Amino acid sequence: MDTIFAEATAPGKAGVSVVRLSGPRAFEAGSSLCGSLPPSHRAALRVLRDSNGEVLDTALVLAFDEGASFTGETVVELQCHGSRAVVAAILAALGRIDGLRPAGPGEFTRRALENDRLDLTQVEGLADLVEAETEFQRQQAQKVLSGDLSRKVLEWRRHLVEAAALIEATLDFADEDVPVDVTPDVLTHMDTVTAALQYEVNGFGASERIRDGFEIAILGAPNAGKSTLLNAIAKRDVALTSEIAGTTRDVIEVRADLKGVPVLFLDTAGLRETEDPLEAAGIARARDRAAEADLRVFLVGDGEDRPALAQDEDIVLVGKADQGQGDISGLTGQGVSDLIDRLTTILLGRVAKASTAIRERHAQAMQSALSDLSESRATLTEIGDSVLAAEYLRRAIVNLEMLIGRVDVDDLLGDIFSRFCIGK
Missing domain, CATH: 3.30.1360.120 (Probable tRNA modification gtpase trme; domain 1)
Incomplete structure (x- = not known):
């Protein structure tokens, strides 16, 4: 070498x-x-x-x-x-x-x-640590790099190997009377792993957002003060502001760190009916990005109803407080700190649900293992086919081994390492 x-x-x-x-x-x-x-x-x-x-x-x-x-x-x-x-x-x-x-x-x-100094999940954790920009990104990457996910996978694998061994024992003595029914023990092992995997899969969305950043869209009618608010949050002029309605045509993105939570703020085109094809395209894009965002902040006029696009945790504020009665003004800074505190509280609640499955690959492998475990359980309890149940268990084990890079990951390695810097 x-x-x-x-x-x-x-x-x-x-x-x-x-x-x-x-x-x-x-x-x-x-x-x-x-x-x-x-x-x-x-x-x-x-x-x-x-x-x-x-x-x-x-x-x-x-x-x-x-x-x-x-x-x-x-x-x-x-x-x-x-x-x-x-x-x-x-x-x-x-x-x-x-x-x-x-x-x-x-x-x-x-x-x-x-050379077995790291497994594949630890490599991915190292890549995330190198890219980490906020405290929560650092903490999450450090957990994976230290082997947190790897240890869980090995523990899940141990349970499934023991379950498979119990089934195999019954197959070895198929022509004899087996004094003990091993099915309860097998199901206990399977249910333990199923519950753990489901927890990880459920928390994947929050983990992924910690890696990539939560998206928060700022929405409202033209001249509602969206771009001015974005500039106030960023503490610099990142968006062009004007008295002319429809100035913002495309989505403007600004990264921020809210108490360690990575955030991508989106300034969008003003929502209104228009015959201008460029502005209409910007509004369509604004609606699409807003629908995909994790959270939305709506700036409305005094007395306006809650927007139809608003979801449960979205924040609706009366804008341009500097011109009269209102909740917030990006121009004077009124209400901006309170908005950031509210957003931070909401996002910290979501961060608390994060799991150690931090990549789409992790979630997919876990979902596949869950599917195999479901098939194995049904086959064992409803059909009584121990041979097929054991095969599904083996497939679940392979999916877990793929998760830590023990089998069938050659095509993945080139993509992962191409993202590293030369000296790493």
Whole structure:
């Protein structure tokens, strides 16, 4: 296997940058640059030199023995000064060493997967952690990376293996009298897993929203103050405002962090009847995005009824309080903090329902396992066919193994690792 290398920190100026090497020749290559490596897991200051003896930099050097590193291979990390020129010189020197090549996107993490240092759900958790922008995103990713979902899957698998073993035992003694009816024990194992999987599937929607962000659409008639409110929430001018009705034609998106909850606010075209084809297209798009959003904020005129589009937890406010009686004004800031507090309370309630199933792939595998368990239970209790019941159990086990990457995920890996940065 090749020895790979890459800058593990973000490119650009920094106080410190890290260059990582992993593979069978990592120690040899590291020694060629710094003379001698410190003992495994011990840091030491070394002068880095190229093959001509020219000083490249002074760096803190760490070495990790095979089986005791992130990738599971021998690894060397060079913590050098974060100059573009320094990093480029070190990478160039490494590139001239036989048997070394630059790492591809996510290749260090892929080797960690291949060497059983991480399973597939942990890889996905790591990818989410790298992308995390809010506290809840960090917490959720950290749980999956630490193996929370993996441990659950292994526990569910244990229950199903025991259930299958009990059924197989009855099949092995089919021609003899079995003194104990194992069906109650089998059903107990199956029901335990079914309840756990259903809980995870039910919480997937909230988990997915923590990953991608909750969408909140701001709706109302033209000139209701929607764009001004969005600017007040964003605390900068992100939307064009004008006295001319119909200024907003497309959906404007602004990301925000509400006490750790990731949110995407949507400023939409004013809702009205119009013969202008461009404005009509914007209104149609506004209605579609509003229907798909997790929550909606309606700005209405004083005395107007609750909009027909409004759902149970949606917020309806009288806008333009700066011009008279009203609840909120993006221009003066009146009521904006109260609105954000209300939105945050609603979203925190939804976040509390999140599960450790954080990706569509997880939910689909769990749904498939639930379907198999339902078929197995029905087959065992209604038909009495133990052979078919055991086969459905085996299928459920395979779906759980796919969840953590033990079987049939080769096509998925390329897509996952292509999203990683080079040094990860």
